[in-house]
Amino acid sequence: xxxxxxxxxxxxxxxxxxxxxxxxxxxxxxxxxxxxxxxxxxxxxxxxxxxxxxxxxxxxxxxxxxxxxxxxxxxxxxxxxxxxxxxxxxxxxxxxxxxxxxxxxxxxxxxxxxxxxxxxxxxxxxxxxxxxxxxxxxxxxxxxxxxxxxxxxxxxxxxxxxxxxxxxxxxxxxxxxxxxxxxxxxxxxxxxxxxxxxxxxxxxxxxxxxxxxxxxxxxxxxxxxxxxxxxxxxxxxxxxxxxxxxxxxxxxxxxxxxxxxxxxxxxxxxxxxxxxxxxxxxxxxxxxxxxxxxxxxxxxxxxxxxxxxxxxxxxxxxxxxxxxxxxxxxxxxxxxxxxxxxxxxxxxxxxxxxxxxxxxxxxxxxxxxxxxxxxxxxxxxxxxxxxxxxxxxxxxxxxxxxxxxxxxxxxxxxxxxxxxxxxxxxxxxxxxxxxxxxxxxxxxxxxxxxxxxxxxxxxxxxxxxxxxxxxxxxxxxxxxxxxxxxxxxxxxxxxxxxxxxxxxxxxxxxxxxxxxxxxxxxxxxxxxxxxxxxxxxxxxxxxxxxxxxxxxxxxxxxxxxxxxxxxxxxxxxxxxxxxxxxxxxxxxxxxxxxxxxxxxxxxxxxxxxxxxxxxxxxxxxxxxxxxxxxxxxxxxxxxxxxxxxxxxxxxxxxxxxxxxxxxxxxxxxxxxxxxxxxxxxxxxxxxxxxxxxxxxxxxxxxxxxxxxxxxxxxxxxxxxxxxxxxxxxxxxxxxxxxxxxxxxxxxxxxxxxxxxxxxxxxxxxxxxxxxxxxxxxxxxxxxxxxxxxxxxxxxxxxxxxxxxxxxxxxxxxxxxxxx
Ligand SMILES: Nc1nc2c(ncn2[C@@H]2O[C@H](COP(=O)(O)OP(=O)(O)OP(=O)(O)O)[C@@H](O)[C@H]2O)c(=O)[nH]1
Numbered sequence: 001x002x003x004x005x006x007x008x009x010x011x012x013x014x015x016x017x018x019x020x021x022x023x024x025x026x027x028x029x030x031x032x033x034x035x036x037x038x039x040x041x042x043x044x045x046x047x048x049x050x051x052x053x054x055x056x057x058x059x060x061x062x063x064x065x066x067x068x069x070x071x072x073x074x075x076x077x078x079x080x081x082x083x084x085x086x087x088x089x090x091x092x093x094x095x096x097x098x099x100x101x102x103x104x105x106x107x108x109x110x111x112x113x114x115x116x117x118x119x120x121x122x123x124x125x126x127x128x129x130x131x132x133x134x135x136x137x138x139x140x141x142x143x144x145x146x147x148x149x150x151x152x153x154x155x156x157x158x159x160x161x162x163x164x165x166x167x168x169x170x171x172x173x174x175x176x177x178x179x180x181x182x183x184x185x186x187x188x189x190x191x192x193x194x195x196x197x198x199x200x201x202x203x204x205x206x207x208x209x210x211x212x213x214x215x216x217x218x219x220x221x222x223x224x225x226x227x228x229x230x231x232x233x234x235x236x237x238x239x240x241x242x243x244x245x246x247x248x249x250x251x252x253x254x255x256x257x258x259x260x261x262x263x264x265x266x267x268x269x270x271x272x273x274x275x276x277x278x279x280x281x282x283x284x285x286x287x288x289x290x291x292x293x294x295x296x297x298x299x300x301x302x303x304x305x306x307x308x309x310x311x312x313x314x315x316x317x318x319x320x321x322x323x324x325x326x327x328x329x330x331x332x333x334x335x336x337x338x339x340x341x342x343x344x345x346x347x348x349x350x351x352x353x354x355x356x357x358x359x360x361x362x363x364x365x366x367x368x369x370x371x372x373x374x375x376x377x378x379x380x381x382x383x384x385x386x387x388x389x390x391x392x393x394x395x396x397x398x399x400x401x402x403x404x405x406x407x408x409x410x411x412x413x414x415x416x417x418x419x420x421x422x423x424x425x426x427x428x429x430x431x432x433x434x435x436x437x438x439x440x441x442x443x444x445x446x447x448x449x450x451x452x453x454x455x456x457x458x459x460x461x462x463x464x465x466x467x468x469x470x471x472x473x474x475x476x477x478x479x480x481x482x483x484x485x486x487x488x489x490x491x492x493x494x495x496x497x498x499x500x501x502x503x504x505x506x507x508x509x510x511x512x513x514x515x516x517x518x519x520x521x522x523x524x525x526x527x528x529x530x531x532x533x534x535x536x537x538x539x540x541x542x543x544x545x546x547x548x549x550x551x552x553x554x555x556x557x558x559x560x561x562x563x564x565x566x567x568x569x570x571x572x573x574x575x576x577x578x579x580x581x582x583x584x585x586x587x588x589x590x591x592x593x594x595x596x597x598x599x600x601x602x603x604x605x606x607x608x609x610x611x612x613x614x615x616x617x618x619x620x621x622x623x624x625x626x627x628x629x630x631x632x633x634x635x636x637x638x639x640x641x642x643x644x645x646x647x648x649x650x651x652x653x654x655x656x657x658x659x660x661x662x663x664x665x666x667x668x669x670x671x672x673x674x675x676x677x678x679x680x681x682x683x684x685x686x687x688x689x690x691x692x693x694x695x696x697x698x699x700x701x702x703x704x705x706x707x708x709x710x711x712x713x714x715x716x717x718x719x720x721x722x723x724x725x726x727x728x729x730x731x732x733x734x735x736x737x738x739x740x741x742x743x744x745x746x747x748x749x750x751x752x753x754x755x756x757x758x759x760x761x762x763x764x765x766x767x768x769x770x771x772x773x774x775x776x777x778x779x780x781x782x783x784x785x786x787x788x789x790x791x792x793x794x795x796x797x798x799x800x801x802x803x804x805x806x807x808x809x810x811x812x813x814x815x816x817x818x819x
Pocket of ligand 1: 178179180181182183184185186197198199289290291344345346347348381382383384385
């Protein structure tokens with residue numbers, strides 16, 4: 001009937017399908033390349049710039065915006081820190097208080113979990129959920145980032161494979177069916193060439209795989225694949241070579257053998273319109289043996305192979321489906337839904353409608369999905385006449401076009417669609433990852449800014465206050481030292497002046513005069529008291545210094561309060577004034593052995609250290625000169641009085657003998673007469689004694705005067721001794737070299753000690769200030785770096801989101817594919 005030969009679908013459809021397929025393929029390849037570049041960039045960013053965090057989302061019920069459901073976001077390395085967020089339509093995250101997106105009905109319920117980039121962090125058994133979660137929380141950021149990196153690397157490797165799969169143009173069409181149904185005739189018709197042997201007797205027992213000769217270096221040939229060998233056209237040890245012309249003989253030869261064989265047939269110069277050379281996919285046709293009890297299993301197994309894209313099942317219109325055909329179809333349709341049924345020898349049928357009805361009814365039972373699409377998938381043809389070019393065979397052409405479309409559609413469904421689904425899931429995962437990390441980066445920017453707002457003004461204040469603090473410390477030190485030195489000078493000069501005139505200092509008292517017989521002891525005690533007076537003055541000056549230094553320490557402490565920022569630990573040193581003017585001595589243990597490192601502080605200043613004047617043996621020595629200071633008198637009148645005590649002492653010996661008398665003389669009248677006067681007096685005396693009269697009365701007079709003078713001197717001793725000793729002490733302490741001079745040495749020492757304490761306190765404060773400033777500087781620098789890094793990450797993750805969006809748009813994901 002003519003209607004059955006009418007084209008079911010326009011032939012142009014095949015080209016449309018092909019174009020659509022090519023576009024789909026190209027878009028996918030581009031999307032794969034872009035996705036791969038995004039993944040590689042995330043890996044480098046994770047490695048070099050930012051430890052990418054792995055988000056975990058939990059669903060929360062939301063009433064206001066069902067399509068942007070509320071989730072709680074936490075991170076694998078910090079599961080306890082939870083933030084409420086909303087999941088956008090493309091699995092991007094935003095804070096739950098952000099403006100809610102328009103709810104649209106088309107948005108499918110979104111998964112909060114990762115599809116491709118999911119990390120299996122749940123360690124331990126399900127029964128020990130607590131242990132597992134605690135294990136997860138123990139995972140560090142870096143180890144999670146490392147796991148993520150591995151997952152990204154695996155995803156890249158996987159999409160590389162997908163790319164190869166998408167670009168792979170080879171497609172296999174297995175032609176099988178009942179014995180003698182006309183499979184070989186159909187294959188020949190599709191190839192536009194008589195290649196397969198056609199016989200009324202069942203003949204084909206081998207699988208003949210027909211390829212384009214370009215796959216074999218443009219050489220037509222038959223490769224008989226050796227049993228068990230992994231076929232490789234480039235390795236002739238895996239096959240036996242034969243000529244195309246011998247194909248019929250080879251197949252005939254194998255008819256007699258039991259086992260099925262695989263023949264690879266390479267054909268050149270094919271018709272441009274043949275199924276094999278459509279330009280998009282390299283289809284290879286496989287002519288399988290007719291189904292019988294022996295071959296059905298092998299064929300079913302063959303059909304199941306991954307690379308078989310379409311199974312063309314040939315059934316004879318005369319016989320309908322045989323039992324073995326039904327068995328095969330049943331199995332195949334369960335495993336592969338892509339069955340293409342050619343009802344051959346349709347020309348032989350007289351009641352075509354009836355035949356069609358019966359066959360379709362059978363198909364409905366065997367493969368409902370094929371039946372549903374029977375307009376495209378079930379074709380009634382006459383292959384024998386199609387081989388004959390002279391005859392028009394619309395049904396065959398239509399079948400061929402439908403088969404070509406079907407191969408492409410199937411490829412699209414079996415190869416492109418899964419890749420598209422995978423890419424969509426992967427892009428969704430990337431978006432989720434990027435938007436979660438963007439939120440983290442935003443939070444870190446905010447935190448860094450808050451830190452900066454706190455630390456920067458403190459640092460600025462410290463910077464501007466540094467010079468002031470330095471000046472303050474210097475002036476405290478200088479003022480302190482100046483004050484102590486001035487005070488010490490005054491105390492010591494006064495004391496020296498007082499002692500010099502024979503008066504003791506402070507509360508010290510001179511001993512009472514014990515009488516002439518104990519004059520020596522008296523002189524010794526006076527000397528001791530006067531020396532102790534000077535020591536007391538030193539102690540007083542030291543006490544003054546202690547007070548001044550204490551004030552200085554308090555001032556330094558106040559400077560610290562003023563300049564050190566809050567939170568910086570203040571000096572915990574406690575100033576002990578009594579430890580001033582003390583020395584640290586290496587102590588000895590109770591057993592008399594030296595104790596390593598054990599120090600003993602000896603308090604009490606120069607006095608306590610046993611270096612006071614009263615403790616110096618050379619100063620304690622009482623001499624005759626302490627009683628009658630002839631020497632002093634001599635130099636008072638003949639010298640400049642400023643000679644060193646050593647010089648004075650050396651001359652003292654020579655003069656000591658005459659000194660007593662002369663000294664006594666000089667003291668007559670309580671005032672100095674002078675040597676010249678004495679000599680003149682002596683001359684006059686000799687003149688006087690040479691006179692007879694004078695000699696008579698003068699001697700008793702002189703004797704009386706001398707006795708009077710001696711008595712006077714003796715009576716004066718209680719007050720003259722302190723004066724003499726005081727003067728002698730003054731001269732001896734003043735006579736030292738500048739550096740060792742008692743007064744200046746003590747002033748310098750007291751000043752030094754004050755400086756030492758104040759400098760130590762200043763140093764402590766300076767160190768604290770420097771440390772605090774360094775720390776604030778570091779804090780500011782860290783916060784600035786964190787802000788910069790987080791800002792960069794924020795922008796970077798936003799750009800990843802955009803890139804993902806662009807990939808989706810360019811790949812036209814989400815549109816209903818034409819193929
Ligand atoms: N009238 C008619 N005869 C056909 C048609 N197709 C095939 N034949 C004939 O049917 C016989 C068997 O054809 P083959 O192509 O050898 O069948 P086959 O399915 O390959 O056979 P085996 O491989 O042995 O199973 C041949 O004599 C063909 O000429 C057709 O469409 N119409």
